[in-house]
Amino acid sequence: MSGAAESATIPITVDFSGGLEMLFDNQRRHTVALPTVDPSGKPATVAFLIDYLCKNLMRDPRAELFVLDNHIRPGILVLINDADWELEGEEAYEIQPNDNILFVSTLHGG
Amino acid sequence: MSGAAESATIPITVDFSGGLEMLFDNQRRHTVALPTVDPSGKPATVAFLIDYLCKNLMRDPRAELFVLDNHIRPGILVLINDADWELEGEEAYEIQPNDNILFVSTLHGG
Amino acid sequence: ANGSGRRLTDDEFERYSRQMIVPGMGKEGQLRLINSRVLIIGAGGLGCPAAQYIAGAGVGTIGIIDGDVVEASNLHRQVGHSTSRIGMKKVDSLIAHLKALNPLPTYVPYPFRLTPQNAADIISKYDLILDCTDNPVTRYLISDVCVLVCKPLVTAAAIQKSGQLTVLNCPPTPQGLVDGKYAPCYRCCFRKPPPPSSMVSCGEAGIMGPVVGMMGVAQAGEAIKILASALHIPAEAGGGDSSNTERNLQQPTLLIYTYDLESAVGPYTFRALKMGGRKRNCFACGENSTLTLEGIKAGTPDYVQFCSAPAPAVSL
Amino acid sequence: ANGSGRRLTDDEFERYSRQMIVPGMGKEGQLRLINSRVLIIGAGGLGCPAAQYIAGAGVGTIGIIDGDVVEASNLHRQVGHSTSRIGMKKVDSLIAHLKALNPLPTYVPYPFRLTPQNAADIISKYDLILDCTDNPVTRYLISDVCVLVCKPLVTAAAIQKSGQLTVLNCPPTPQGLVDGKYAPCYRCCFRKPPPPSSMVSCGEAGIMGPVVGMMGVAQAGEAIKILASALHIPAEAGGGDSSNTERNLQQPTLLIYTYDLESAVGPYTFRALKMGGRKRNCFACGENSTLTLEGIKAGTPDYVQFCSAPAPAVSL
Numbered sequence: 001m002s003g004a005a006e007s008a009t010i011p012i013t014v015d016f017s018g019g020l021e022m023l024f025d026n027q028r029r030h031t032v033a034l035p036t037v038d039p040s041g042k043p044a045t046v047a048f049l050i051d052y053l054c055k056n057l058m059r060d061p062r063a064e065l066f067v068l069d070n071h072i073r074p075g076i077l078v079l080i081n082d083a084d085w086e087l088e089g090e091e092a093y094e095i096q097p098n099d100n101i102l103f104v105s106t107l108h109g110g
Numbered sequence: 111m112s113g114a115a116e117s118a119t120i121p122i123t124v125d126f127s128g129g130l131e132m133l134f135d136n137q138r139r140h141t142v143a144l145p146t147v148d149p150s151g152k153p154a155t156v157a158f159l160i161d162y163l164c165k166n167l168m169r170d171p172r173a174e175l176f177v178l179d180n181h182i183r184p185g186i187l188v189l190i191n192d193a194d195w196e197l198e199g200e201e202a203y204e205i206q207p208n209d210n211i212l213f214v215s216t217l218h219g220g
Numbered sequence: 221a222n223g224s225g226r227r228l229t230d231d232e233f234e235r236y237s238r239q240m241i242v243p244g245m246g247k248e249g250q251l252r253l254i255n256s257r258v259l260i261i262g263a264g265g266l267g268c269p270a271a272q273y274i275a276g277a278g279v280g281t282i283g284i285i286d287g288d289v290v291e292a293s294n295l296h297r298q299v300g301h302s303t304s305r306i307g308m309k310k311v312d313s314l315i316a317h318l319k320a321l322n323p324l325p326t327y328v329p330y331p332f333r334l335t336p337q338n339a340a341d342i343i344s345k346y347d348l349i350l351d352c353t354d355n356p357v358t359r360y361l362i363s364d365v366c367v368l369v370c371k372p373l374v375t376a377a378a379i380q381k382s383g384q385l386t387v388l389n390c391p392p393t394p395q396g397l398v399d400g401k402y403a404p405c406y407r408c409c410f411r412k413p414p415p416p417s418s419m420v421s422c423g424e425a426g427i428m429g430p431v432v433g434m435m436g437v438a439q440a441g442e443a444i445k446i447l448a449s450a451l452h453i454p455a456e457a458g459g460g461d462s463s464n465t466e467r468n469l470q471q472p473t474l475l476i477y478t479y480d481l482e483s484a485v486g487p488y489t490f491r492a493l494k495m496g497g498r499k500r501n502c503f504a505c506g507e508n509s510t511l512t513l514e515g516i517k518a519g520t521p522d523y524v525q526f527c528s529a530p531a532p533a534v535s536l
Numbered sequence: 537a538n539g540s541g542r543r544l545t546d547d548e549f550e551r552y553s554r555q556m557i558v559p560g561m562g563k564e565g566q567l568r569l570i571n572s573r574v575l576i577i578g579a580g581g582l583g584c585p586a587a588q589y590i591a592g593a594g595v596g597t598i599g600i601i602d603g604d605v606v607e608a609s610n611l612h613r614q615v616g617h618s619t620s621r622i623g624m625k626k627v628d629s630l631i632a633h634l635k636a637l638n639p640l641p642t643y644v645p646y647p648f649r650l651t652p653q654n655a656a657d658i659i660s661k662y663d664l665i666l667d668c669t670d671n672p673v674t675r676y677l678i679s680d681v682c683v684l685v686c687k688p689l690v691t692a693a694a695i696q697k698s699g700q701l702t703v704l705n706c707p708p709t710p711q712g713l714v715d716g717k718y719a720p721c722y723r724c725c726f727r728k729p730p731p732p733s734s735m736v737s738c739g740e741a742g743i744m745g746p747v748v749g750m751m752g753v754a755q756a757g758e759a760i761k762i763l764a765s766a767l768h769i770p771a772e773a774g775g776g777d778s779s780n781t782e783r784n785l786q787q788p789t790l791l792i793y794t795y796d797l798e799s800a801v802g803p804y805t806f807r808a809l810k811m812g813g814r815k816r817n818c819f820a821c822g823e824n825s826t827l828t829l830e831g832i833k834a835g836t837p838d839y840v841q842f843c844s845a846p847a848p849a850v851s852l
């Protein structure tokens with residue numbers, strides 16, 4: 001929507017866990033066709049994906065439960081193909097075709 | 111060994127579980143370079159893999175705990191890429207590069 | 221079994237409040253549990269933890285069948301028994317523990333073995349069966365009777381450092397119905413038992429407590445979700461829906477737990493294996509099956525003989 | 537802690553025989569368990585099942601710390617308590633249950649909350665710590681003290697239909713040592729707590745019994761393997777080896793359990809997520825860390841404030 005390039009997209013799966021699925025239609029797995037480049041023409045990164053998810057996939061008005069100050073909120077782990085995104089470059093990681101990105105909120109109950 | 115074609119091989123992983131690993135060096139995962147064709151020149155199938163494992167990978171003399179009458183013994187499940195081999199054609203399934211074949215003995219204790 | 225016409229008591233509200241507020245459970249789910257009857261076959265390493273969570277969750281009627289007595293060597297893993305109850309029937313020992321945990325359910329003791337003669341009478345009184353036994357003879361018997369009297373079956377097993385679990389015959393489908401997609405029975409997935417020489421019991425081969433404990437708790441988890449969400453009610457009869465594939469019932473998952481004493485939990489600790497659906501030629505549920513309750517009672521098939529096919533005289 | 541100079545008694549042989557014959561355990565593994573000291577922090581939904589299997593396995597000294605008393609709404613999941621013990625301190629209730637299961641271990645009750653003031657004194661007395669608590673304030677405190685007094689930590693959490701578990705700081709490595717590959721602490725993996733508004737407790741959000749039960753049993757499983765195989769002894773000091781990567785310790789696995797009320801166990805029920813190693817800039821274990829035991833006792837850092845950073849006034 002809103003002027004995003006409609007041309008090429010990257011097919012990926014995005015998973016939500018630990019309660020975050022409630023913000024995304026109560027669905028744990030989403031198939032997403034992410035634009036290959038962000039609005040400024042740079043390759044799509046995880047940072048762009050997070051912004052894209054907020055604008056296009058979130059069905060809950062409480063965006064602040066997912067992002068704070070334009071970054072993923074504290075207490076949410078981001079896993080790129082089942083590895084902590086810190087092993088992959090965090091927000092700067094460039095999304096590859098068929099990547100699986102998992103957002104999981106850390107739990108504290110017991 | 112014994113005249114198997116040394117030329118082309120298929121890279122696969124073979125896993126053993128439920129106690130079967132004891133027959134194979136106590137190692138749960140083996141990387142195997144399986145000859146592309148069996149001795150008669152036909153594409154490598156699961157049946158050929160089973161025979162190949164007995165001859166090349168088994169470190170235990172008790173082959174009858176793995177095969178009986180040239181077939182996998184009753185009480186062992188064969189999983190091709192995490193699916194019951196009955197969904198894939200059983201012994202006749204032709205091995206593909208990077209396949210994962212899991213042999214798991216069914217358990218009865220409790 | 222939808223609990224209409226019954227309200228929760230104050231006791232029940234208080235005791236079950238923390239699970240009733242979980243999204244998807246609610247008062248409806250709780251009432252379904254209260255109106256359900258679960259049979260736990262085996263009061264050992266699987267049955268003890270399974271029973272704790274089945275009883276805790278408030279399943280209304282809980283039958284437990286086991287012919288054994290408590291021994292000291294059981295207690296590292298059979299956490300529903302106690303040292304002072306060594307020598308007591310396991311069924312009575314476990315029910316004593318469960319009553320102390322939750323006095324509200326009705327507990328039905330069967331302090332003897334399940335046999336081809338008594339199996340149908342007992343199993344037919346329940347809505348869901350947990351196979352917590354320790355031998356293939358009883359496992360095949362349980363599954364066959366569950367097919368014939370149409371009961372869902374949550375089966376698990378464990379030995380040494382390995383555990384397995386799967387949900388079978390759920391929703392239950394009459395014998396011979398093989399068109400379309402139906403859930404398999406134990407025989408569909410495990411056609412033949414291993415030769416006796418390749419099998420060992422927990423007594424002979426050993427078992428790590430948490431391995432069998434994990435599988436027992438997981439069995440309770442599967443049973444609770446089936447009953448609370450009515451996954452065992454076929455779509456046609458209402459209560460279920462047709463998206464059985466997404467529910468992992470038609471082609472159920474065999475969960476494998478591998479406990480490695482030399483490494484921490486890792487990528488291969490749990491594996492989810494996809495099993496096939498109901499088999500047209502299954503001895504028990506297939507289209508030409510000759511299995512009947514009368515036959516079973518009269519000794520056909522002979523389960524002991526079926527599980528003692530000749531085999532090499534070595535042991536795994 | 538290798539048990540030299542001590543033989544197993546006949547009682548112990550009988551009680552632990554079924555786990556001692558498991559390949560890899562043996563008399564050596566059993567003696568290591570008997571000579572070990574485990575602290576279970578929290579006697580609730582995680583602590584109850586964890587304690588049952590820790591006690592059953594014969595860990596020699598078991599400390600349990602919790603300030604709460606048993607309530608009726610605990611009992612659907614806190615299976616080490618009982619209806620007749622409602623109102624009793626959880627620590628005393630759970631130890632009563634464990635003593636009945638296995639009278640051989642020494643049980644040490646701490647019937648109060650873990651605080652920055654008492655944490656180091658208590659934690660330093662044990663070989664391995666289980667974090668079975670229910671709030672981030674205590675979780676960060678436990679991890680920080682485990683770093684400073686060099687103890688391995690098995691941490692787990694659960695709420696509603698989700699569970700998580702990981703093994704941290706194992707083998708324990710002194711603060712500031714970041715060259716090479718060392719195991720991370722809780723802060724390395726979970727740098728900041730969520731804003732309080734996004735958090736809910738099991739009391740507010742609910743919890744399914746088998747979900748927290750699975751995680752508690754899994755904690756016991758990890759603790760038993762660490763102690764029996766001496767995975768917590770660094771390679772240099774003997775007892776371990778250098779193949780830490782294969783042991784899933786340097787880059788530990790975060791196990792995620794997702795319990796779906798509307799489908800049976802399936803491919804996404806368990807996920808194993810690879811976490812990073814120890815972080816150079818970690819507040820607690822990193823190379824410029826200013827964290828000290830004296831500081832913690834004196835109120836630095838302020839754990840309550842750290843876990844109440846301002847955040848939007850809505851709740852998840």
Ligand SMILES: [Zn+2]
Binds near residue numbers: 405407409498502504
């Ligand atoms: Zn069948």
Ligand SMILES: [Zn+2]
Binds near residue numbers: 722818820
């Ligand atoms: Zn750290």
